[in-house]
Amino acid sequence: ANEYYFLSKEIFSLIRDSTMYFNEISNIGNIYELTQMADSALFYQQIVYGVFERNPDRAFVTIGEMFFRLGNAWKLKGDKEKALAFYKRGIAESVFDNDIRNLSMNNLFLSRLYDVLNMPDSALKYGRQALLSSQSASFKKGLYEASVLVSEIFRGKRQFDSAYVYLNKSNIYKDSLLGTGRLRELQHIVLDEQQRQREAEEKRVATANKQKQLALLAGLSVFLVIVFILYRNNKQKQKTNKVLEKTLTDLRSTQSQLVQSEKMASLGELTAGIAHEIQNPLNFVNNFSEVNKELIVEMKQEMDIGNMVQAKKVAGDVEDNEEKINFHGKRADAIVKSMLQHSRSGNVQKELTDINALADEYLRLSYHGLRAREKTFNAQIKSELDPAAGKVNIIPQEIGRVLLNLFNNAFYAVSDKAKMKIDGYEPTVTVKTKKSGDKVLIAVKDNGNGIPERIREKIFQPFFTTKPTGQGTGLGLSLSYDIVKTHGGEIRVETKEVEGTEFIITLPAFA
Numbered sequence: 207a208n209e210y211y212f213l214s215k216e217i218f219s220l221i222r223d224s225t226m227y228f229n230e231i232s233n234i235g236n237i238y239e240l241t242q243m244a245d246s247a248l249f250y251q252q253i254v255y256g257v258f259e260r261n262p263d264r265a266f267v268t269i270g271e272m273f274f275r276l277g278n279a280w281k282l283k284g285d286k287e288k289a290l291a292f293y294k295r296g297i298a299e300s301v302f303d304n305d306i307r308n309l310s311m312n313n314l315f316l317s318r319l320y321d322v323l324n325m326p327d328s329a330l331k332y333g334r335q336a337l338l339s340s341q342s343a344s345f346k347k348g349l350y351e352a353s354v355l356v357s358e359i360f361r362g363k364r365q366f367d368s369a370y371v372y373l374n375k376s377n378i379y380k381d382s383l384l385g386t387g388r389l390r391e392l393q394h395i396v397l398d399e400q401q402r403q404r405e406a407e408e409k410r411v412a413t414a415n416k417q418k419q420l421a422l423l424a425g426l427s428v429f430l431v432i433v434f435i436l437y438r439n440n441k442q443k444q445k446t447n448k449v450l451e452k453t454l455t456d457l458r459s460t461q462s463q464l465v466q467s468e469k470m471a472s473l474g475e476l477t478a479g480i481a482h483e484i485q486n487p488l489n490f491v492n493n494f495s496e497v498n499k500e501l502i503v504e505m506k507q508e509m510d511i512g513n514m515v516q517a518k519k520v521a522g523d524v525e526d527n528e529e530k531i532n533f534h535g536k537r538a539d540a541i542v543k544s545m546l547q548h549s550r551s552g553n554v555q556k557e558l559t560d561i562n563a564l565a566d567e568y569l570r571l572s573y574h575g576l577r578a579r580e581k582t583f584n585a586q587i588k589s590e591l592d593p594a595a596g597k598v599n600i601i602p603q604e605i606g607r608v609l610l611n612l613f614n615n616a617f618y619a620v621s622d623k624a625k626m627k628i629d630g631y632e633p634t635v636t637v638k639t640k641k642s643g644d645k646v647l648i649a650v651k652d653n654g655n656g657i658p659e660r661i662r663e664k665i666f667q668p669f670f671t672t673k674p675t676g677q678g679t680g681l682g683l684s685l686s687y688d689i690v691k692t693h694g695g696e697i698r699v700e701t702k703e704v705e706g707t708e709f710i711i712t713l714p715a716f717a
Contacts, residue, residue, distance in 0.1 A: 208237045222630055225584075228254050232267050236275055244282040251279045270300035270308025274315050281319060289319055306343035310336050314352055321359060330359045334523065341500075342493035350379040367511060371504070491534050494527040501527070558716060559602045561646060562591040565637050568606050572613035573635075576621070585620055585633035594641040599716050600693055608686040608697075612650040612709050613637075615682070619654025619707065646715045651708040657701040665699065 215230040235250030254267055255276055273296030281289035293316035300309035313336035320329035333356040340348030357372035438445065501524045508517035566589060576583055613635065620633035638649040657665065661672065668684040690697045695713040 208234055211237065228257055229267050232272060232275060235279065239275065239278050239282055242282065244279065244284075248279040248283055251276050268305065268308060269303060270296050270305045270312060272296075273299060274308065274312045277312075277315055277319075281315075286319060286323065290316070293319065306339050307345050307348070310339035310343065310345050310348040310352070313339055314348060314355065317352075317355055317359075321355070321362075326359055326363050330356065330363075333359055338494075338497055338523070338527070341497050342489065344493070346379060346382055350376055353379055365513075365516075367507075368516070371507070488534075491531050494531050494534075498524050498527050498531075556599050556601050558597040559600050559605070561595050561598045561600075561648065561713075562593070562639055564602060564606055565589075565591065565609060565639060565648060568609040569613055569635075569637050572610055572617060576614070576617045580621065583617075583621055583624075583633075585617060585624075585635055588634065588636040590636065590638040592638075592640045595639040595646050596641065597716050598646055598713050600713065604689045605693065605713075608689050608711065609648070609650070611682040611686050612711075615709075616650055616652035616654070616707075619652045623654045641715060644715050646713050648711040648713070649708055651706065653706040656703040656705055656707050657699070658703060662699070662701065666697075 211230050211234045215227060215234070218224075218227040218230060231250050232254045235247050235254070238244075238250065239247035251272070254272055258267075258269070258272065273292045277289040277292035277296065280286075280292060293312050296312035297309060297316070300306070300312060313332045317329045317331075317333035317336055320326075320332060333352055336348060337352040337356060339345070340352055353372045353376035357369045357376060360366070360369035360372060501520050505517050505520040505524070508514075508520060569587065569589070573585070573587060616635045617633075620635060623631065624633045632653075634653045636649075636651040638647070638651070640647045640649075657672075666683050666687045671682075687697055690711055690713070693713055695711060697709060697711050699707065699709050701707040
């Protein structure tokens, strides 16, 4: 394995893919740990850890995984104190990142270490936590190893009923992990996904063709209306005012429909990001609810045999899970309210809004929306938010729509440049806020190809777009310009060809 990891590492070095380069270094250290070569294992894991310590905002490997691999290396070296510290830090980082799989692994290794240290109560605590985390993430390997470990701990404590319960669970998890039914299930998943992708591509092509046809018909209709107006103006001057009034009404209706179409497109972009954001809290709610059912059964069993101490411990786990369900339920509720607020129409009122929170929320939703469409896309995101920016009196869903449009354009620009395979290029999108006197500035910057000088004066004009046919209506920046103006602010652009673009919004600060 290491022979190929070393070859892979050199290739990633040549093509300057730093993320995969350090990922392979971590894998090399992991192989040395598995083959009991402690010094080499620690050497390579500390290379990755050193990069993380120098730049913690840009981890090249999964942080939770990095810490349990460091813990394993120190454990192999015989320094159990350092191993304990890294496992516990791995737990904290995994909880912060909602990385349930590596939360399970850190709990599992910490439980094993406490078991080696002859601390069965601590070993049992973290073993059960490993089992709960694996259940919430449907991590079958973690379920099997954690249930085997918990069973062995109970056997060591001579609590044979509980040991038997977890031994039975381990056999069930082993069957689900290694059985022929699992292979068939995976085959069905692959086939279903291939079919779904084919249908989605066919639907996308059909939709694009329909949009082109509608655009052509709309253009032809407008042309015919104009010809008709000119003809009527020449032939029937007495009816000119009436015809013009009817035409203006039709144009307003068409404009309203186009604006609504742009808003729905914006809502579609938002929904893709929200689908990613809301998945984690919903998984937590569903999985911890299932876990609580099992814990309640277990608590009843302990009560039936008179083991009230263990029953109370299980009750404590149930209570902890209920708090997590409540927390993630509220989080999902907040995300849904944000989506409803964005899609709300009619008479809306200005309200005091935390501009930093609004910018950060729509930045994440835009990024996850693009990632939902392009799985291979990655970009570095930078937030430079001024705490002094505070709250601004705005219509949040309208300014949110402006920010979403600017973020989408920025990610589109860096994605387009990334496809050019330029050596050393790293797609980067930055959002900044700043309080300046009685104004608040919001800047969205990308390092894409910039806007050519010949079209800079046209970018805020309705229906003007540089995107391919079917990928843009040309109304995004025009509507953004109007929204900012109605808020008493202004929007401007600074750009250099090849280097990138920065849009700067200025809004009145709340006094």
